[in-house]
Amino acid sequence: MNPRAVERGPADPTAGATHTDTGAGRGAGPGAGGRLAQVDALRGFALLGILVVNIGYMASTYHGSGLEDPGFASPLDGAVRWFVTVFFEAKFFLLFSFLFGYSFTLQLDSAERSGARFAPRFLRRLAGLFVLGALHAVLLFPGDILTTYAVLGLILLAARRLRPRTAVRTAVVLFAVTAAWYVLLAVGVHLAGGAGVDPGAAAEAERAADALRGGAGSVIGEHLRQLPDVVFLLAFFQAPAAFAAFLLGLAAGRARALGDLARHRTTLVRLQWAGFTVGLLGGVVYAHASLVRPGGAYQILALGVDVVTAPLLAAAYAATVLRITQGRFGGRTVAVLGPVGSVTLTGYLTQSLVCALLFTGYGAGLVGRVSPPAVLAIALTLFAAQIVVSRWWLRSRRYGPAEWLLRAWTTLTRPPLRRAEGTAAAVPAVPAVPAAPAAPER
Structure with missing residues (x-):
């Protein structure tokens, strides 16, 4: 399995914090409760x-194995x-890792202002997230x-006093x-004579x-069988990059970088140039x-x-979305x-549930048959449905279901889910800014 390709989408456990800056540009100012609408839009894009x-x-099951699925080998x-x-x-x-670090600073500021x-x-939030993740890995997506x-949130908590420049470095x-x-x-692999795709990869797939495609027990058993390899890849390959992005988000949050995008327009343009040249070239090398x-030293x-x-x-993607919001x-x-960016934890878990129902024995058992x-068309259709459902849900509710559950555990209270009558938010008609309350690859 390709360790870097395993995306495993997170839910931002600190999402839901507010931002007190008021310098956001047109179409992206703070919504109800001081939320930055452009940050929610960026989360929504990342969820896609x-x-x-x-x-x-x-x-x-061939995906990430180094082999093409023999059933689907057309040019398209x-x-x-x-x-x-x-x-x-x-x-x-x-x-998502960047947004985790950024939102972490918003919650820190909120706690300081309230004296909490x-x-x-x-x-408690991290503990709740860990439990949700463990259940998700075993039941839906290893x-x-x-x-x-x-x-990693524990390390971020310990490093919360880092200065922005130190965090970036x-x-x-x-x-x-x-x-x-x-x-x-x-x-080392080259000097050892190279490697290659595992000869048994096709049979294993x-x-x-x-x-x-079997029953629930078979699906869960397969997930459990994959977990040791997944944990290894996460710990030694993906976690360092994720934590580095945490730190970049921490630095950006300390500087209120997303609160006044007009002030950082030059930086956003530079990020676009670097990303859509050097970054894209790296993506081509990675894909090739x-x-x-x-399977070898080149990969x-x-x-x-x-x-x-x-x-x-x-x-570059982030800079482009943020500039569009302005x-x-x-x-x-x-x-x-x-709206979909306001409920990313619910959205992420829902994506896994729907895909499990489509591709495993929980439902249609279509793995290897699409x-x-x-598959790409299904993803786009599912995301479009999530946009519609999220807007509908947030018209009368403050949080997504998973966000509400995590918040209740975090605060050890029963937070109100429905909005008070007469204060329904505005998930407004286009082109107004939605005032949705807030809220994350294999």
Whole structure:
């Protein structure tokens, strides 16, 4: 399994904090309770990217094995694989990780203003997130990252006093060290005579597909069988990059970078240039190694390239979405993406549930039986449905179901779910800004 391709979309456990800055531009100002609508829109966009990556792993046991599914080898199938690998894989979990760190600073500020003790509540939130993630991994999707976020959140809590410049430098060092590890590993594999795709990979993929098409016990058993490999990949390959993105979000939150985007327009433009040139080139190298020459030193080296270029492309995506929220179509953008971005934990878990019902023996058992173009179409359709349902839900409710549950555990209270009569929020008609209350790859 390709360690960097495993996206495992997170839910931002700190989402739901408010932002007191008021300098947001047109179409993206703070909504009700001081929320930044553009941040919710960015979360919504990231949730789409997570779904596009994760559904590929749930739809085919060949995905990430280094082998093409022999049942889907047409030029169109290949083109979709290239598209998803270049533009989506290993990018969107970085966006969510960044937003985790950013929202963490908002909750810190909120606790300081109210005089509340932050650490006990945050620790309960992390514990709740860990439990949700463990259940998610066993029942729905073994590539869960929520448990990893819960563990990394402990380190972030300890590092909360870092100055922005120190946080950025530490993040850069983490990316560089992780990339260097890949390079050294690639050199070692090359000197050892190279490697290659596991000769038993095809048989293993077929065995896993049969298990996932079985009953509930068979599905859960297969998830449990995969967990040790998944935990290893998360701990040694994805966690360092995720924590580096945490630190970048921490630095951005300390600087209120998303509260006054007009002031940072030059920086956003530079991120777009860097991401859509260097970052995209790295994505092409990563895709070529993953799809054309998998399993050897070249693929490992490409993973190292990806570690330092994927953050650039992720940053370019973020900069583009944020700039759109400030422009002519800003109101329309946040009206579409904002509500689903306000309930990302619920949205992420719902995506896994729907995909499990489609592709495993819980429901239709379609794993290995749907072509890549059809899988992509299912992802887009599912996300469109989530946009509609999220807008409807938030018209009369403050939180998504999973967000409410996590908040209740965090505060040890029963927070009101429904809005008081006469204060229904506004999930307004386009192009107004939605005032939705707030709220995360294999």
